[in-house]
Amino acid sequence: MDVQSSLALIAPEIVLGLSGLALLLIAAWSRNSGRLVSILAAVALGAGTFLVAPALCSGAMGPDTLAFGGQFAADAFASFAKILIFLAAIGCLMVAPTFFDRDGAIRSEYPVLIVFAALGMAIMVSATDFMTLYLGLELNSLSAYVLASFMRSDDRSAEAGLKYFVLGALASGILLYGVSLVYGFTGTTAFSGVRAALAGEMSMGLLFGLIFVLAGLAFKIAAVPFHMWTPDVYEGAPTPVTTFFATAPKVAAIALTARVALDAFGTQADAWRQIVIFAALGSIVVGALGAIGQTNLKRLLAYSSINNVGFILIGLAAATAAGVSAMLVYLAIYVAMSLGSFVAVLMLRNAQGEQVEGVADIAGLSSSRPLLALCLAMMMFSLAGIPPLFGFWGKFVVFQAAVQADLVVLAAIGIAASVIGAFYYIKIVKVMYFDDPAEVVTGNAGWAHWLILAVTAVIVSPLGYLLTRVLGDFADRAAAALLFVA
Secondary structure, X not given: OOHHHHHHHOHHHHHHHHHHHHHHHHHHHOOXXXXXXXXXXHHHHHHHHHHHHHHHHOOOOOHHHEEOXXXXXXXXXXXXXXXXXXXXXXXXXXXXXXXXXXXXXXXXXXXXXXXXXXXXXXXXXXXXEHHHHHHHHHHHHHHHHHHHOOOOOOHXXXXXXXXXXXXXXXXXXXHHHHHHHHHHHHOOOEHHHHHHHOOOXXXXXXXXXXXXXXXXXXXXXXXXXXXXXXHHHHHHOOHHHHHHHHHHHHHHHHHHHHHHHHHHOHHHHHHHHHHHHHHHHHHHHHHHHHHHOOOEHHHHHHHHHHHHXXXXXXXXXXXXXXXXXXXXXXXXXHHHHHHHHHHHHHOOEOOOOOEOOEOHHHOOHHHHOHHHHHHHHHHHHHHHOOOOOOHHHHHHXXXXXXXXXXXXXXXXXXXXXHHHHHHHHHHHHHHHHHOOOOOOOOOOOOHHHHXXXXXXXXXXXXHHHHHHHHHHHHHHHHHHHHHOOO
């Protein structure tokens, strides 16, 4: 494929890259341009969504989607993930100004970093070579480290950024070491070449390489036992940044893990399936048990994200087209639930306009803010997988795929463990509706918060089931593209 065709395939990434550079110049030369840069960044991400949509609608796959000698794939699978990433990033840009205005004004660096992080994630989900993978991963990570410590006057934010940087650097080192082992034993960094080299018997050195690669990626998706950074970073980072971390990067990391496991290591599914099953069950149990004693809403939602990653990994463990499709359906629903939950937390403000994060502070919220309490309760019930809310459908399709792949025991354990997670979700609802009013949440929220909360509430409501056919079709096309072998 010539350079012109390759450039056409990476048009969304070119738009984001040029937009990021242009916004950086605007931020450098114009004071108090935070809101303008945020609007332009959202427009750039919207343009990226528009450019990647045709590949998903047409179910693009095969050699025609490969760019730059097979290092980049603009297929339907990548398009599905990019749409979720870009839409989540737009939502995080919309809710940020109100939060940062209490410190004077939103700094224009925030939307610029979001754009560059989204660019890195777009490269990640399209990577078909370990070198491309690492390029996108580091572009996203470097932006994320700065975002985590964005509140320079807040010690918690600085601590979150430092912890994320140190542990992220460790995870990158582990990943690179695994890539070096894979390259040493296969002689290539291309996923297709690694897959061909693994067609026979796997050597011990290559097995270690596979383990190190999956360990490095497990940190990025916050799967057990590499989850330890999540509660501290989620609590310490500014809430709009935490909202971003819980949505867009999670999509990118899970999609990347699926591509590496099923594309590069697809012929050795039995070798990595045990690792994924362990991470899935560990994440479900640790996420559920860890959230029970939390008194901070952001830390509780951090453990909730660990818990949900476990359910998503059950779909990956199936290593089938149905498993990948179920994983993507769950991922799309999870983005809506997580975005709605964190936006609801953003709307919890006291009379001085300061952020309220304590579970005790929302006691009796139903009497003072009934609509906000209702929306937050819907998010909690949906995250718990309680029908008829849409979160139930995500768990259902994942467990169904596991049963179809003869992983009945895994599905049964997952279903049983999900009952533990329901406890702390229902506890939040109980505090809001049955405890004596704390009368702490008295501040008002902006229109952007209400808009996003309303949209996500409609999605997780029973009306969300109207999307099952369309969402399932798109997920099936994305799964077919990922599992396509040239």
